[in-house]
Amino acid sequence: MKVFSRIYVALILAFLYAPIAVMIIFSFNSGNSVWVFESFSAQWYTDIISNTAMIEGLRHTLTVAILSATIATVLGTAAAVGITALRKKITRSFATTVTNIPMMNADIVTGVSLMLLFVFFGRILGLYESLGFITVLIAHITFNLPYVILSVIPKLRQTDKNLHEAALDLGCTPLQAFFKVVIPSIKVGIFTGFIMAFTLSLDDFVISYFTCGHYQTLPVVIYNMTKKTVTPDVYALSTIVFATIFVLLILYNMLQTKSEQRRNSNVKKA
Amino acid sequence: MNKKSFGSRLVAAPYLVWAAIFVIVPLVMMAYFAFTDNSGAFTLANISQIGRYRKAFAVSILYAVIATAITLVISYPMAYFMTKMKVSSQRMIMIIVMLPMWMNFLIRTYSWISILANTGIINTTLKSLGLPTLRLINTPGAVILGMVYDFIPYMILPIYSVMTKIDNSLLEAAEDLGSNAFSRLRRVILPLSMPGVISGITMVFVPSVSTFYISQKLGGSKNWLIGDAIEYLFGSGPDYYNVASALSLVLMVMILLCLAVMSRFSSDEEGGVIV
Numbered sequence: 055m056k057v058f059s060r061i062y063v064a065l066i067l068a069f070l071y072a073p074i075a076v077m078i079i080f081s082f083n084s085g086n087s088v089w090v091f092e093s094f095s096a097q098w099y100t101d102i103i104s105n106t107a108m109i110e111g112l113r114h115t116l117t118v119a120i121l122s123a124t125i126a127t128v129l130g131t132a133a134a135v136g137i138t139a140l141r142k143k144i145t146r147s148f149a150t151t152v153t154n155i156p157m158m159n160a161d162i163v164t165g166v167s168l169m170l171l172f173v174f175f176g177r178i179l180g181l182y183e184s185l186g187f188i189t190v191l192i193a194h195i196t197f198n199l200p201y202v203i204l205s206v207i208p209k210l211r212q213t214d215k216n217l218h219e220a221a222l223d224l225g226c227t228p229l230q231a232f233f234k235v236v237i238p239s240i241k242v243g244i245f246t247g248f249i250m251a252f253t254l255s256l257d258d259f260v261i262s263y264f265t266c267g268h269y270q271t272l273p274v275v276i277y278n279m280t281k282k283t284v285t286p287d288v289y290a291l292s293t294i295v296f297a298t299i300f301v302l303l304i305l306y307n308m309l310q311t312k313s314e315q316r317r318n319s320n321v322k323k324a
Numbered sequence: 325m326n327k328k329s330f331g332s333r334l335v336a337a338p339y340l341v342w343a344a345i346f347v348i349v350p351l352v353m354m355a356y357f358a359f360t361d362n363s364g365a366f367t368l369a370n371i372s373q374i375g376r377y378r379k380a381f382a383v384s385i386l387y388a389v390i391a392t393a394i395t396l397v398i399s400y401p402m403a404y405f406m407t408k409m410k411v412s413s414q415r416m417i418m419i420i421v422m423l424p425m426w427m428n429f430l431i432r433t434y435s436w437i438s439i440l441a442n443t444g445i446i447n448t449t450l451k452s453l454g455l456p457t458l459r460l461i462n463t464p465g466a467v468i469l470g471m472v473y474d475f476i477p478y479m480i481l482p483i484y485s486v487m488t489k490i491d492n493s494l495l496e497a498a499e500d501l502g503s504n505a506f507s508r509l510r511r512v513i514l515p516l517s518m519p520g521v522i523s524g525i526t527m528v529f530v531p532s533v534s535t536f537y538i539s540q541k542l543g544g545s546k547n548w549l550i551g552d553a554i555e556y557l558f559g560s561g562p563d564y565y566n567v568a569s570a571l572s573l574v575l576m577v578m579i580l581l582c583l584a585v586m587s588r589f590s591s592d593e594e595g596g597v598i599v
Contacts, residue, residue: 059405063417066402070424070476073435076445080438089438089445129339136336149336152343155351158526158583160534162551163576166558167350170357170569173562196346199339228332259430259537264558276430280541284434292431299426303419311412 074296081289088284098290105287111275112291115256118187118271122194123251129195130202130251131244135236137203138210153200161197165264168193172265185267193265194255201254202247209243210236354576357569362562370570377553377571381578384550387464388533391471395479395528396521398472403484403520404513418484425477433470433541440466440542462544470538471528478527486520487513522586530579550575 080088084095102108133149140146156164169185172192176184217239221231237244259273266274279288361367374381406417424432439445440460447457460466490513498508536551543549550571557568 059401059408062401063405066398066476066480067417067420069473070421073432073439073473074424074427076435076438077431088434089441089443129342132335133339136333136339139332140336141333145340149340149343152340152347155347158530158580159576160530160579162534162536162554163354163572163579164350166554166568166572167354168346169558170353170565171346171350173565174353192346196342199342203339253426257426257428259428273428273430276428277537280430280434288431288434292428296423296427300423303423307415307419310415 077289078293078296081286081293083286086283086285088286088289098286099294101287102291102294107270107275107279108272108287108291111270111272114187114266114269115272118191118194118262119252119255122191122198122255123248125191126195126198126202126251127244127248130199130247131206131240133199134203134206134210134240134243135232138207153203156197157200161258161260162264164197165193165261168196168261169264183267185265185269187269190262190266190269190271193261194258197258197261198251198255201250202244205247205250206240206243209240213239351576354569354573357566358573359570361566370566371574373567374570374574377550380548380550380553381574383547384533385578387468387471387547387549388529391468391475391532392525392529394468395472395476396525399476399479399483399524400521402480403487403517404509406480406484407487414488418481421477421480429474430537433474433538436466436470436473436542437461440469461542462546464543464547466542467539467547467549470542471532471535474538475528475531478531479524482523482527483517483520486517490516522589526583526586529582533579534575 080091081098082094082096083091084097085092137146137149140149168189172184172189213236217235218231221235222228226234257273258271259277262271263274263277270278276288358370359366359368361369406414409417437444441447442457442459442461444461446460450457494512494516495508498512503511534551536549536555539547539549539552554568554571554575557564557571
């Protein structure tokens with residue numbers, strides 16, 4: 055049984071990584087093809103730098119991801135605090151519904167409905183080009199918000215309400231109490247929300263595709279490239295991204311294991 | 325006291341306004357476009373054109389259902405076996421399963437072309453072994469494979485996270501009361517992991533039924549899905565926005581109906597456990 059389960063898990067992981075292995079191998083192909091391997095070469099890695107469309111796309115993606123995740127984290131944290139304080143049933147159910155809609159809707163529906171809104175108002179304002187940086191940023195903030203809210207709310211529920219009141223009794227202004235007591239106790243939730251928002255934004259293709267206009271993010275650039283024949287430079291860029299994330303995750307995992315070990319040994323000493 | 329909670333309620337206001345403008349209004353806008361013509365006059369012509377996309381709708385639902393079912397059948401044992409491992413290897417495998425989700429899904433899908441193409445890796449290998457080659461790319465099977473591949477982490481992770489929370493003493497109790505491994509799986513683990521299964525099904529079905537990239541790359545021109553139709557129409561210019569909106573509206577309603585049926589089904593399951 056144990057052998058069987060090991061083989062099963064290994065097979066699934068092999069399935070998950072087969073296309074990624076193909077991508078890494080062909081990023082080192084000296085030829086133009088992504089399925090006929092000629093000989094080993096790293097030329098595509100140096101070619102990336104001169105591929106302006108791709109570099110531009112990467113810059114746009116990072117800009118949108120950082121800005122949208124930051125704005126969504128601020129707005130979403132405030133929203134979570136407010137929503138947990140809501141008492142009227144109607145406002146509360148409105149808040150939960152609007153939070154759930156972007157998560158339940160298919161990306162394509164969210165994307166096209168936002169695009170219609172932007173185009174409609176663009177026409178009213180008489181804009182020549184209604185889609186661009188602002189619209190893709192708005193779209194990303196919109197689909198990031200629910201994830202921030204849903205990671206902060208559980209932390210808020212866990213915190214002791216008396217702490218906040220104690221701070222007020224001890225002479226804090228409500229604002230001070232909020233920043234000195236509430237924020238520190240929910241900071242894990244805020245951080246998780248930010249990271250989720252950032253990765254979702256980084257990875258999004260469908261919603262960006264419908265809302266970005268000429269401000270193409272990297273996935274949209276890649277989409278347009280895969281419409282024609284793909285050359286291994288796309289694979290080279292993806293390999294770099296993959297390696298970066300891989301290293302970061304391993305480091306994170308090592309740090310976590312280490313801090314757990316330290317905690318365990320502290321418990322034993324105590 | 326009252327003043328304080330009024331203040332903290334007020335901080336939700338910017339979000340609620342934002343959500344009203346960028347979540348509710350766009351959906352209203354979609355409905356508006358679906359029921360009007362180019363000049364803005366009310367019409368049912370767009371909705372009545374949907375009949376022409378019957379086949380795309382049917383194929384999308386069929387493929388998505390098959391892909392979701394396959395994903396579930398593969399993922400459930402995977403999640404179960406993961407929970408039986410050492411905690412440190414569990415965490416490692418979690419990371420390995422999640423890692424592809426951070427990779428661009430367009431590239432991951434595109435890589436399958438290298439594997440499945442007529443002169444791709446599988447067929448080259450078959451040829452060098454003297455075996456007949458297979459037609460793999462541009463088939464329904466390739467599209468379903470793409471869906472299973474792209475969305476499988478979204479099935480494994482929720483099932484796994486629900487399963488790890490199952491109290492081990494429940495299983496011990498079942499064992500003490502004489503149930504064998506199979507009936508423990510059927511009567512304890514399966515019902516308790518149902519919430520994970522339901523959210524996994526949702527997270528695989530919704531993107532599968534509405535995809536347009538996977539079908540374009542792996543399905544060729546023959547496997548046209550509803551997502552392809554929407555993308556094509558929106559790409560064809562403002563004259564087609566109305567029909568495309570009608571299609572999107574129908575797709576949205578269809579997905580919401582599916583989700584409603586599923587959540588009904590899941591609450592029945594949970595009710596069954598309590599009784």
